[in-house]
Amino acid sequence: MGKKCRFLRCNWTRNMIEESLELLRNRNSQWFVENHCDIPRRTLRYHSKSGSSERNLGCHKILTEDQEKDLEERIIRFANIEFPLTPVGLLMSRSVFEFVERYIKHPFNKVEKFAVREWFRGFMKRHPRISRTKAQPMNPARAVNLNPVIVKDYFTKLGAVIAQLDLKGRPKNIYNMGEKGIRLTVHHKQNVLALKGAKRAHLVSHEHAENVTAVACVSVMGA
Template sequence: MGIPHKFDRGRAMADRKWVRLFLKRHPDISRRKAQHMNVAGAAKLNRFIVNDYFQKLRDVMTESGVINNPQCIFNMDEKGCQLNLHKQQVVLAKKGSKRVHMIAEEHAENVTIVACGNALGQAILPMILMKGIRKKIEWSLHLPPGSVIEMTAKGSMTTETFVKWIDHFSKFKPTGKVLLIFDGASSHLDQTIVDASEKRYYFILPT
């Protein structure tokens, strides 16, 4: 357009004065601290990637014959929870004390809850992943009957455990083909999972 810019030619960046005047001209824009986002998270906010995914989702639902059967469309996800919550405790201390500390574990033990439901809002019983090797009977006492507890090295999902979850899911799914949607975590992307799903007439679609 032939309009000379006032940016720093060496750094090819706007200086502080330009930013200050820009904000003055646009009062609807403010300074904010940016939150970190990984590449995978940014991709999920890309309009073209999202549109492409939903087109693939429609194609899969049509191919599998579940597009008009919401009871056959399932979504599963995992939620990591800490057993020990480090809440601030009320203690007695001398008036004027600037710092009052309480000794606590640096890292709380982690468990993972695997939940799944269909497009009608019907949920299947959960699988709980605990850290360790040996399972204690008392852990199941207050869970809904039919819930499952599995042990893993870190209390998180693994490929082997995901295959076990597929077996668990098979007990509750309706007869015939179903669509199972889940995220693209590394523990979900393995040929053994594809094979286990095909044997049970699942169509799987990572997000």
């Protein structure tokens, strides 16, 4: 068994920290102050460098609450318009890193221009509305047609055809034919960020796989 730590988690007060800083300023060793005040040397070094006697527990948020709330809303909005962010995309320079690099002092990787994954894990815990989900690929052509104006125009024309052929009230004479492409190769769906509980998260992606097309034709009555 390893050596049991004799320090409880931050069981020291601000007065104790101020006393320990005063002892360090009087050229007492960190070992002596650690045993005299029951404060770990690592904590003593932190307060000695910062000059602050405020107690700080855990990891600190890089963004403010308002900034994180705005980021949460943007992530949900991107998912709703079929452009969901991936975890890697959120961490890369065009999202979080570029913003904090310009406006905020941060511990992110400046060489690779990447936000640290510890920040991402903390962000996900603080915002339970967002969850990881598997994206459903959508062909770009279909994504373009999934537009309220185009959909409304389609049903307007469909209504005109039904009226012209006198098919209203005669569902057994109305047929629809559709086709479905079935992938023959294994396809791994990509993890993306979306609103927790969302049934689907579409990600526009090109089809680069061999397919078999199944065609079905059925009337409105199901025959």
